[in-house]
Amino acid sequence: MVDTAGIENEFSLASFLEETHKDYEQTQRDLKEIDILIKQSAAEVERLAQRNSQVTSYTRQLQTNFETLPREDIKEAYEALNDVQQRLFTMRGQLEKLQSDQRNLERLAEFQRKIIELTDGTASLPSSGGRRRATGDQPNVIRVIQTEEAVRQGLVRKMHDSVASSISNFILQAEICQRFFDVNPDRARTELNALKSSAGSTFSNVKDFIFDLRPMMLDDLGVIPTLRRYAESFQEKNGLPVPITVTGVERRLESHIEVTVFRNVQELLQNALNHAQATQIQIQIDMASEQVTAVVEDNGTGFNVEDIFNGNQKTIGLSTLRERTEMLGGELGIQSNLGQGTRVEFSIPIAEDTGF
Known part of the structure; x- marks a missing residue:
């Protein structure tokens, strides 16, 4: 009598191993790509940091003759300063995200490597047919993968619902402050206070998030x-x-x-x-x-x-x-x-x- 369950298990494990190998190879390719992006972003951050230093120095020089300079020159200088600082902030955020993605990919690659070693090591060749036979460890491996994915999904939800949305609000509030600096300083101060409060709340959430991950x-x-x-x-x-x-x-x-x-x-x-x-x-x-x-x-x-x-x-x-x-x-x-x-x-x- 044909053991259909055994054959299904053999195919299941073989398919699982094949998919895991493919995923591991894709992760390695992703790591190479993200390494290139990190180097490019780091170079851009360095360039913008130098530009920010130059513009800041120029703005400070203007402050010594603030009352005599044309308003248009002052406005141009501060707009240039604001533009470079905003671009620098954005690029630093992008670099930090890329570095975070790189760390996550490295952990994923390490996890995939261990899974490959575990499944290759716990699978034995059948007496005939040339296929690998699944052992009792296969359910444990699958459960490890399911648990890992469940954890990742939870982390993604937390990051999206708290940190990511808060950062989006920061950008919006900062833009509002910019608009009101010249026309309504009181409103600008109100928005800055709101931004400070939001930053404090987000910082607290991030601390809790880190504690939950690994105190x-x-x-x-x-x-x-x-x-x-x-x-x-x-x-x-x-x-x-x-x-x-x-x-x-x-x-x-x-x-x-x-x-x-x-x-x-x-x-x-x-x-x-x-x-x-x-x-x-x-x-x-x-x-x-x-x-x-x-x-x-x-x-x-x-x-x-x-x-x-x-x-x-x-x-x-x-x-x-x-x-x-x-x-x-x-x-x-x-x-x-x-x-x-x-x-x-x-x-x-x-x-x-x-x-x-």
Whole structure:
């Protein structure tokens, strides 16, 4: 009897490998193109910076004879200064975006390279037919890719909804200020104050965005201080009480364990807020000698646990949490029922002497 499922898996993995190789090659081409654009933009920024320095110096010289010079000369000088500064600001923004895109492409290329190595290494040749046979690791690889894409989509949405739209508003407000400088100074000051307020708000959003991506204090201070800070920030932004209780001996753990604990708790808090509509969430962390255990409990809508893991609900979050935890030799358990809240507990073994 023909094993149709096995054949489908073989074709699926072969197709997946082929597409991944193509994507990796395209990413490499994109990196070469963006490197050229960065060099061109950097040269233009340097040229505009020099021009800005010259025009600024000339404008300062005019200020010494401000009262005797013709108004048209003064206007021309300031218009030239404004034009070069605006072009310099735009080009610097373009350069920063290109550099950011380059970093993202480099991370994507590294991720694709690892996926290729992983799939090539976990695939074995069949006894006949010359095709590769899919192993049990294929679902894990696919889930990694799905999770990576979900994270990227979330980052894109955040960047578009907050930072990108705010920068667009900055440009608009700056243009309004320019128009009112000569004809209505009071209105110009009002617009500048509004611009300053918007910049402060955006700066705060960017800090939160960076903290969500990778809090620096996780590397500097460890997982417990970072979780306390994250819980405080989460409570301030969403108005939900999030008490955190820590038992055992608070200490540094290996970096990959600290990252996993933080990411797991972070995702569970977001799930409780976005999907369970919880009004109360609590966190418990136990730093025992041989393992770290975390519990996140909420009073939200709850769900059927079996539906999450048998594919009846379209979610990869909790399945990924379980796989991430089990890869480190840990365990994750979920208690939940519709209308009765959710309790998620996971534990990860730790070495007694980690050197941290």
